[in-house]
Amino acid sequence: MPLKPLFGCWLLLLFAGGHVFARQEQFQFSQKHGLPLIWASSEIEREQAEFLQSELLNWLDASLPIYIGPSAPKSFFLKLEINPSGFENTYFKIQSLDSGISLVAKDQLALSFSVSTFLEILGIRKYTADFTYYPEDKTIVFPKNFDKSYQPDFDYRALFYPEAYDQSFRGWHKLDWHIDDFGLWGHSFSKLISTKEHFDLHPEYFALYEGKRRSESICMTNDGVFALAKKNLETLILENPGARYFSISQNDGVIHCVCGQCKSINDANGGPTGALVHFVNRLASEFPDQEFATLAYQHTVLPPSEIKPLTNVTTIYCPIEINRGQAIPEDSRSEFVGNILEDWQSVNSKTFVWDYTVQFSHYLSPFPNLHVLQKNFQFYKSKGVKGLFVQGYGDIPGDFYELRQYLLAKLLWDVHLDFEKEMEEFLLRFYGNASEYISAYLSLLQAGQQAQDKILDIYSGPIAQSKTFLAPSYMDQYDQLIKKAEEATESDPLFASRVAKVRKSLEYVYLEQAKYYGKNDFGMFQKENGDWVVPSHLPLRVKSFAKDANQRGIYEIRENGPSPDLYVHEWEHIIENALLENKVENFYVTYLTFPSPEYQGNGPLDLVNGIRGFLDFKIQWVGWYETDPELVIKTGGIDFKTVQIGFLEDQRQWIFPPENVRVFGWRKNKWKLLSVKHLASLREHPEVDRKTIDLKIKKAHRFEEFKILIKNQARLPHWTYRKDKMPMVMLDEILLK
Structure with a gap:
């Protein structure tokens, strides 16, 4: 209209x-x-x-x-x-x-x-x-x-969403395109100094960290590194004559060099950003007519206290850890963002922000952050930010990507536009007669998110939010609203297809939560003739979901995650292998030390519910961080010969098997040590894996209760070491065999 x-x-x-x-x-x-x-x-x-x-x-x-x-x-x-x-x-x-x-x-x-x-x-x-x-x-x-x-509110305006790949969309919305604008983009040390080519011959080129040379970063004061980086930059500049910027930035991680020279510069500048800016300036001075950029990210987030970036160097601040459910100026937990921006402005007026606007762990799961976008952009503008790189789904058509990219494109030019009017008009014209129901759905998502004072994280998802805005009570209301939207558009195939995509996001939440709820209400298992089974409709729903995702060009369910076809395969594996026969299923379990609040699952019975833990640490696992798991199981004198405990190994998430496990039995008013298992030393293992440990028990029927003490790893191994992280141990099914 x-x-x-x-x-x-x-x-x-x-x-x-x-x-x-x-x-x-x-x-x-x-x-x-x-x-x-x-x-x-x-x-x-x-x-x-x-x-x-x-x-x-x-x-x-x-x-x-x-x-x-x-x-x-x-x-x-x-x-x-x-x-x-x-x-x-x-x-x-x-x-x-x-x-x-x-x-x-x-x-x-x-x-x-x-x-x-x-x-x-x-x-x-x-x-x-x-x-x-x-x-x-x-x-x-x-x-x-x-x-x-x-004139625009930001000099540089890049949007990383599906339509941004289209030049006509970029041109209309006055967007820059980082793929063309940067001859070298993002985390670039590994592109400037190849680990494969140089680590074995010149380990001194790489970061000295925790007493070892590490391939994850470079030594930024080594003259050989500088000469090689300068040579490679010369080549890149010649090969990319139209590029406006070249990024000289650390790889994605916190490893950085602490050799004598690097440490001296860092100590004089209050932290690891000192050696980084020293290195960037040294290269930038060799190419005074070329613009460069470097990331203020993780360990380099704070500006150096003595060194200032040269005038041809732009700082790109990456506030990856902030709460996405509340606007930065209204959230005391995000107060540091303003302080950091002000500190960078004091040493470099050319400051950009790398903003994260979607949920990377689950591209299709609802992520109610639309209400904070305008206030955040206004905040960045007020702090003197000159440019924004707005990271979204890339070329994957994630949840409400059409609405998100349109509103973000408009905000990049004018942070004071009538946001509500623009959104209302978009919904009306994009969803037709269903617009009022889609609008109500978005409003309810936002209300559900704001009802809990819980951080909305870019690595959140259906499980993490199963007690907030994706709780069953909300899911029922969403379902009713989308049913009305479907009815309102059933005579118009185009609008109906757009509403169907919104429905698929709820379907994805249902499928993920079905694994989490297990044998409980809303779970993937139900009783038939006394046995737990997967209802016949569930595999069909999984395949239907994947087929639709493929047709819509959703080739990846999450960042670096499975394709829709692999998602079906994962489900098939879960259906075939999840159920276990457990003698103590639903027996009484008491925690002596409590798991971390965010990794408690559905409670102690998750450890004896007859469901094998999946490869996703959020589903059917219980985790302890900075403490050792200790628990008691009441068995009532049943006989068995082996205690089997399942552990998860996901080294990218700092989850490791324990050092050792001990089992005690309660008899004659005291605990008696029955079995001890010491595990082998850790090895670097990039794949996610499920491991089991068997402990032999003699005359188990003589004991009414068993205490299990699990010793967590004392520290992270050197290949995943981070100063701000400790190992986590995650348990799933405890079987008595």
């Missing part, structure tokens, strides 16, 4: 050859009343003149003629002009004159921005690369005496 007029009533318009004679509040043009021509001052403006002509033709079903020349035409015109003078602090200007409407810009790029802005003033919207909205009323209405200059 068309927008309601934004201006007051206009007076009668009289035309002769396109000229406007009568005074009025607005200009009005249509095929019936006459159309203006498009005036390009020279051939330089022709491309944008033709683009404007094309878009107006799509809307008005009429082609406006293009006139090219320095002299003003006699007809009313839409003028396009590039004029570098007078645009020191602005990109372009749009004015309405008695004889026409003028779009004047400082350069070719700014002129393209002015054209899309003008089209938006007329009510046209580019919601996706394939969906441009044109008002139903085919009338150009533009205010008289309009005079406005435009």
Whole structure:
């Protein structure tokens, strides 16, 4: 439906050859009343003149003629002009004159921005690369005496979402594209100094950390490293002549060199950023006409106290750990963000932010953070941030990616736009008659998230939020709203398909939570004739979900995660192997030391519920961090010969098998040691794996209770060591055999 007029009533318009004679509040043009021509001052403006002509033709079903020349035409015109003078602090200007409407810009790029802005003033919207909205009323209405200059709130505006791969979408929304703009992007040490080529021959090129040379980072004070990095940069600059920036940044991790020279620089600058900026400056000084960037990330998040980045170095601050459920200026837990930005501004006015706006662990799971986006961008602007790289789903069409990327693109240009109005219009035009139900669904998600004072993390998901906004009571309400949306669009295949994608997000939550709930309500198992079974409809739902995901181009369920087809395979493996026969199923288990609050699962019975733990540490596992698991199981004198305990090994998540396990039996008012198992030394093991430990027990029937003491690893092994991390031990099924 068309927008309601934004201006007051206009007076009668009289035309002769396109000229406007009568005074009025607005200009009005249509095929019936006459159309203006498009005036390009020279051939330089022709491309944008033709683009404007094309878009107006799509809307008005009429082609406006293009006139090219320095002299003003006699007809009313839409003028396009590039004029570098007078645009020191602005990109372009749009004015309405008695004889026409003028779009004047400082350069070719700014002129393209002015054209899309003008089209938006007329009510046209580019919601996706394939969906441009044109008002139903085919009338150009533009205010008289309009005079406005435009400039963006951020100088650099990059968006990493599916539609950003499309040049027409980027161009319309005035977006930069980091893939083209950076000749070397992101974490780049491994690209500058190849571990494969140099580690064995020159271990001194790499970080000395915890007494060993580590391939994860480089020594930033080594002259050989500098010479090699300079040579490789020279090659990259020649190979990428159009690149604006080259990133010189640590790899993704906290390993950094603490050799004598690096440590000396770091000590003088208050932390590891000292050696990094020293290294970046040294390289940047060799290429004074080239712009460079470096990440303020994890251990390099704070600026150095003595060294300042050179003028051709941009800092990109990455606040990866903040709460995404509450706006930064309104959350005391995120107060540090402002402090860090102010500190960086004091040493480098060229500061960008790498903002994270989606849930990377579950691309399809609901992530209610839309309400914080505008306030966060306004906050960044207030702190002097010059550019934003907004990371989303990349090229994967995740949950509500269409709405997210559109709103974010608009905010990157203007942080003070009418956010609610833009979202309302998008929902109406993208979901049709279902818009009110989709809007209600988004509002309920937000209300559910805000009802709990719990951090919304970019590595959250259906399990972590199963007691908050994805709890069963909320899931039922979401289901009802989406049913209404489906009913409202059942006669329109396009809108129905868009609603179906929203439904698939809820379906994904259901499937993930079914594994978590297990034999409880909403779980994947149900009793039939006294036996636990997987209902026949569940594998069909999994396959249907995967088929739809494949058809929509969702080739990855989560960051570095399985494809839809592999997701089906994982489910098939779970269905085939999850159920176990356990003599103490649902026996009484008491914790002597409690697991970590976020890894308690469904309680102590998760350890004896007859379900094997999966490879996802959030499902059917119970975890202890910074403490040793100690628990008691009441067996009632049943006989068995072996205690088998399942452990998870996921070294990327700092989850390891324990050092040892001891089992005691309670008899004659005291604990008697029955069995001890010492595990082998840890080895580097990148795959996620489930391990079991068997402990032999003699005459188990003589004991009513058994105490299990598990000794966690004392410290992380050197290949995963982080100063702020400790090993975690995770248990699943305890079997008596």
